[in-house]
Amino acid sequence: MALEKIKKELWFREELFPDVNQMIKVSKVLFRKKTKDSKGKLLQDLAILETSRFGKMLTLDGIVQLTEADEKYYHEALVHCPMFSHPNPKKVLIIGGGDGGSLRECLKHPIKLIDLVDIDEDVIKLTKKYMPEIAGSSWNDPRLKIHIEDGANFIKKTKKFFDIIIIDSPDPIGPAKSLFETSFYLDCKKKLSSSGIIIRQTGSSVLQPEEMPSGFRQMEEIFSEAKVFITSVATYIGGYFTFVAGCPKKDGLKGDLSKINKRFKQLKMETEWYTPAMHKASMVIPRELEETLKKTEFGKELIVDLYDCDYSVITSKKKLYQFAKEICEVIDMKPYGEPIIPNFGFSLSKTAGPSLVQLIESSAVTAHYSPHWQIVCLNIFTCRDFDPEKAFKFSKDFFGAQRATAFFLKRGTRSFDKEIKITNVEN
Amino acid sequence: MTNKIFSNNKWFFEDDVPYDPGTTQIGLKIKKKLYSGKSSYQRIDFYDTYAFGKILVLDGILQTSEKDEFVYHEMLCHTPLFLHKNPKKVLIIGGGDGGALEETLKHKVEEVVMVEIDKKVVDLSKKYLPSISKNAFRDKRTKLIIGDGKAFIEKNTNAFDVIILDLSDPDGPAKELISLIFYKNVKKCLKKDGVISIQSGSFSVQPKLVSTIYNRIKKVFPFYEIHKAVVEAYQAGEYSFTIGAKENINKITKAQLEKRFKKNNLKLNYYSPDMHFASKVLPKYIKDIITS
Numbered sequence: 001m002a003l004e005k006i007k008k009e010l011w012f013r014e015e016l017f018p019d020v021n022q023m024i025k026v027s028k029v030l031f032r033k034k035t036k037d038s039k040g041k042l043l044q045d046l047a048i049l050e051t052s053r054f055g056k057m058l059t060l061d062g063i064v065q066l067t068e069a070d071e072k073y074y075h076e077a078l079v080h081c082p083m084f085s086h087p088n089p090k091k092v093l094i095i096g097g098g099d100g101g102s103l104r105e106c107l108k109h110p111i112k113l114i115d116l117v118d119i120d121e122d123v124i125k126l127t128k129k130y131m132p133e134i135a136g137s138s139w140n141d142p143r144l145k146i147h148i149e150d151g152a153n154f155i156k157k158t159k160k161f162f163d164i165i166i167i168d169s170p171d172p173i174g175p176a177k178s179l180f181e182t183s184f185y186l187d188c189k190k191k192l193s194s195s196g197i198i199i200r201q202t203g204s205s206v207l208q209p210e211e212m213p214s215g216f217r218q219m220e221e222i223f224s225e226a227k228v229f230i231t232s233v234a235t236y237i238g239g240y241f242t243f244v245a246g247c248p249k250k251d252g253l254k255g256d257l258s259k260i261n262k263r264f265k266q267l268k269m270e271t272e273w274y275t276p277a278m279h280k281a282s283m284v285i286p287r288e289l290e291e292t293l294k295k296t297e298f299g300k301e302l303i304v305d306l307y308d309c310d311y312s313v314i315t316s317k318k319k320l321y322q323f324a325k326e327i328c329e330v331i332d333m334k335p336y337g338e339p340i341i342p343n344f345g346f347s348l349s350k351t352a353g354p355s356l357v358q359l360i361e362s363s364a365v366t367a368h369y370s371p372h373w374q375i376v377c378l379n380i381f382t383c384r385d386f387d388p389e390k391a392f393k394f395s396k397d398f399f400g401a402q403r404a405t406a407f408f409l410k411r412g413t414r415s416f417d418k419e420i421k422i423t424n425v426e427n
Numbered sequence: 428m429t430n431k432i433f434s435n436n437k438w439f440f441e442d443d444v445p446y447d448p449g450t451t452q453i454g455l456k457i458k459k460k461l462y463s464g465k466s467s468y469q470r471i472d473f474y475d476t477y478a479f480g481k482i483l484v485l486d487g488i489l490q491t492s493e494k495d496e497f498v499y500h501e502m503l504c505h506t507p508l509f510l511h512k513n514p515k516k517v518l519i520i521g522g523g524d525g526g527a528l529e530e531t532l533k534h535k536v537e538e539v540v541m542v543e544i545d546k547k548v549v550d551l552s553k554k555y556l557p558s559i560s561k562n563a564f565r566d567k568r569t570k571l572i573i574g575d576g577k578a579f580i581e582k583n584t585n586a587f588d589v590i591i592l593d594l595s596d597p598d599g600p601a602k603e604l605i606s607l608i609f610y611k612n613v614k615k616c617l618k619k620d621g622v623i624s625i626q627s628g629s630f631s632v633q634p635k636l637v638s639t640i641y642n643r644i645k646k647v648f649p650f651y652e653i654h655k656a657v658v659e660a661y662q663a664g665e666y667s668f669t670i671g672a673k674e675n676i677n678k679i680t681k682a683q684l685e686k687r688f689k690k691n692n693l694k695l696n697y698y699s700p701d702m703h704f705a706s707k708v709l710p711k712y713i714k715d716i717i718t719s
Contacts, residue, residue, distance in 0.1 A: 017478065018477075019476070020455055020478045021438070021454040021456075022451070022452075023451065023454065024450070024451050025449065025450045051450070052450050053450035053451045073710070073712075206494070206495060206659040207478065232665050234664035237453060237659075238659060272712045273711065277708045280705075280708075281706075281708035284701045284705035286696070286702065287695055287697055287699050288497075288697060
């Protein structure tokens with residue numbers, strides 16, 4: 001973590017994004033330590049800093065986790081959106097959240113039991129000591145049970161079921177990595193009651209643009225219902241801060257405003273960010289983000305059929321080898337190993353001939369050659385963007401095709417029909 | 428006041444401003460410095476940055492970025508334009524980068540008058556930020572006047588359906604454009620069902636400015652509201668847009684807005700009728716700022 005002395009002043013520099021740095025003036029370093037787990041394995045670089053602008057601030061591995069000034073806009077959204085979406089939450093699990101902010105918000109609800117699992121005991125101990133303003137007496141609540149272990153292990157082992165699971169994790173680097181994996185969410189689903197709700201953070205909308213759509217798709221595949229919530233936290237730079245919630249019950253995240261209003265009033269809850277109206281407003285996301293949710297795709301595929309090809313080219317192993325190399329350059333992809341170009345399929349006249357498989361670092365180029373019909377059936381599939389027109393033209397010219405047809409489609413979008421683009425070319 | 432502490436040829440940091448003495452700064456890594464110079468009104472810089480594309484900087488403060496200008500300009504323009512039942516004549520004060528003009532021209536308006544004091548900002552933005560104004564300056568409906576917005580407003584009465592104040596912070600040339608008298612003149616300049624829209628600063632960094640503008644509009648206009656949006660390049664959490672209206676805008680329903688929206692058939696990236704209403708919902712800490 002970078003603490004820099006500049007003109008006699010101490011500044012904290014956050015370098016989470018290589019092209020955007022956040023500088024926060026530090027008046028005092030309250031505590032700093034490299035934390036370890038029970039086996040002595042290094043966990044993270046923890047610092048608690050006093051700042052003039054945001055009050056006390058907790059950082060892990062050089063990344064802002066929370067500040068006194070704006071932690072409520074994060075914790076209230078993370079906790080109350082799922083808690084009020086659920087009709088009657090009684091058993092709650094928080095994974096991460098060693099600072100106690102989520103715990104404090106959960107305890108504003110009439111719950112029966114709450115389990116908190118954090119891998120790093122020091123986060124709990126030190127924020128309790130140096131930032132008692134965050135959770136205060138919440139730590140002494142008799143309904144609370146603390147577990148110091150990896151959340152992914154806990155969820156596998158536990159025999160309990162939960163109405164709400166809150167994943168209050170840092171970014172998917174360092175010890176929190178397991179909390180982003182699909183196996184973890186599949187395990188969570190098993191421990192969720194039938195109308196239970198799970199919520200997790202999915203990063204900043206502008207500077208981590210792929211996190212939310214990708215996390216949303218992951219949750220949508222696992223749960224019957226997935227919804228995005230947004231909030232704004234000044235020290236989490238990069239646009240809106242996003243959450244994705246999942247529920248095994250269809251419409252389980254709809255949130256009936258009049259019912260939420262009634263409960264909110266009954267509980268006489270004091271909040272800085274959350275209100276039932278904010279709950280609903282935070283589900284309205286910018287159009288651009290809405291579009292990215294609809295358009296999540298795994299990759300793109302170009303399917304080309306080439307007719308009346310140059311016989312000498314499609315029967316030359318040397319030429320096919322050359323094609324494998326050059327097509328990778330044309331689409332700007334890195335080949336993974338050498339191409340495989342066997343000659344087989346002799347049981348039928350039309351299939352007899354060479355085939356080509358060239359793995360590339362983001363998928364594959366495959367081609368089947370039929371000297372009998374003088375055609376080439378080519379597929380280029382990658383999970384990165386490429387220019388289909390360029391690849392199509394290059395292939396057509398390379399094999400000297402007189403006629404060609406091509407389809408370009410997005411893969412992994414759940415629907416092919418709307419995305420198909422057809423090119424028919426006759427010389 | 429140039430912030431010489433962090434800025435260098437690799438990183439752009441905004442200057443310190445009076446309302447926020449340097450306690451936090453966000454730096455943008457520079458790909459290339461495109462222009463640096465002065466007009467009779469202000470210092471003007473253009474940079475190409477990695478994270479936000481090309482940016483315009485006036486007197487050390489970031490004004491607009493290629494990457495997220497649409498959030499700012501869509502909220503600033505479509506909010507008042509959809510609140511008006513049939514905007515035909517629109518006035519923009521400031522907005523030299525052309526972004527507000529471009530958004531406004533997406534509506535079926537007859538004329539958009541833009542009064543910008545600094546010709547150099549317009550000329551340089553056309554050159555360095557063509558993706559923001561697109562063809563807006565060449566549109567037949569555009570009437571660009573280089574001059575003082577305040578004087579223009581004083582001279583015109585009952586002339587516009589919508590007035591958009593796309594001004595820089597009130598330290599530079601825009602100083603007098605947040606006064607009560609100015610807003611009263613704006614009201615006169617508007618037709619009887621006119622709507623005004625103002626960029627009114629960041630709730631997080633400029634709470635006093637937001638509160639001042641909002642409360643002055645509240646005094647001058649019988650109907651008013653404030654909208655919020657995160658404009659990331661402004662590095663300042665929630666940003667505010669204040670609306671004043673001469674006729675009752677509170678009665679407008681989502682269905683009505685949706686009808687107007689569909690009629691115009693706009694392809695937008697941020698604004699939607701849903702967002703129009705959601706952006707009016709404020710968390711308590713923001714409500715406290717404008718009621719204090």
